[in-house]
Amino acid sequence: MTGIIAAMKTELELIRNKLDNVTEEKHGGLVFYRGSYKGKETVAAICGIGKVYASMCAEAMTLLYAPDVIINTGVAGALSDKLHMLDCTVADKCVQYDMDTSPLGDPVGFVSGISKIYFPADKDLSDRFAECCKKTGKEPVVCTVASGDAFVADTKKKKWISKEFGASVCDMESAAIAHVCTVNGVPFIISRCISDGADDGAKFDFPTMCGMAADISSNAVLEFIERYGG
Ligand code: ADE
Numbered sequence: 001m002t003g004i005i006a007a008m009k010t011e012l013e014l015i016r017n018k019l020d021n022v023t024e025e026k027h028g029g030l031v032f033y034r035g036s037y038k039g040k041e042t043v044a045a046i047c048g049i050g051k052v053y054a055s056m057c058a059e060a061m062t063l064l065y066a067p068d069v070i071i072n073t074g075v076a077g078a079l080s081d082k083l084h085m086l087d088c089t090v091a092d093k094c095v096q097y098d099m100d101t102s103p104l105g106d107p108v109g110f111v112s113g114i115s116k117i118y119f120p121a122d123k124d125l126s127d128r129f130a131e132c133c134k135k136t137g138k139e140p141v142v143c144t145v146a147s148g149d150a151f152v153a154d155t156k157k158k159k160w161i162s163k164e165f166g167a168s169v170c171d172m173e174s175a176a177i178a179h180v181c182t183v184n185g186v187p188f189i190i191s192r193c194i195s196d197g198a199d200d201g202a203k204f205d206f207p208t209m210c211g212m213a214a215d216i217s218s219n220a221v222l223e224f225i226e227r228y229g230g
Contacts, residue, residue, distance in 0.1 A: 002229045003067030004044040004221060005057050007173050010211050011074040012046050014218040019044065027060055034065070037222060040229025043067060047173065050149050051096070054173035058180035068230050069125055071189045072177045073221045075206075075213040076145065077152050077198030079161055080168040084194065085205070086213055088138040088220065090130050091145040091190035093118040094175035095165045098148035109165060111179065117165075118144070119178035122187035125228070129189045132223035138193075138216060143168035145190055147175035153202040170198050189224075193217040 019035030047057035
């Protein structure tokens with residue numbers, strides 16, 4: 001079974017509408033859409049915005065459905081000048097840029113307990129996913145995704161995240177899902193399409209581009225499920 005998590009309704013709509021024989025299964029505050037796409041078993045959920053909701057959803061999905069892989073699909077802000085509106089990105093790794101125990105001597109981003117700053121995505125599955133992006137007509141950029149509980153709309157902050165962590169993309173959920181998947185031993189893929197530049201213009205660009213960017217990422221997810229879903 002393939003698990004799909006998106007933060008917002010817009011980011012899951014296209015996928016949910018393409019699922020056959022869907023049942024809505026409510027667990028806690030979450031609704032899981034269980035169905036199939038081209039005969040491949042799929043479970044999908046809208047987790048809500050931010051790292052806490054994303055973590056809740058990834059944990060519940062793992063325990064309730066034991067997916068073979070969790071794909072996080074959605075939109076993101078660009079931290080790199082090399083990325084443009086509606087470009088596709090696939091994470092090689094994720095980092096929580098707002099995790100900070102540096103006053104205690106740790107590097108910024110360090111997650112205690114598992115002693116990690118970066119959470120690598122499943123290389124083989126992410127490579128396959130990148131091939132699926134290409135099949136949908138988009139050349140994906142493989143890069144580091146930085147997550148935190150803030151919508152980044154500030155050039156100074158964007159430059160800090162990019163420099164500190166070598167990240168090209170920012171969002172509010174990926175690294176939390178990566179964290180939960182890593183702890184549970186579930187392979188994960190992060191697919192994010194650029195909706196804004198995480199700068200002064202982001203508050204105008206995001207609402208305009210979000211739907212289009214979300215659908216581009218969703219199309220790659222559908223291609224992946226069709227080819228590699230179980
Ligand atoms: N998701 C899409 N754009 C974003 C931004 N600028 N900051 C955080 N999350 C985002």
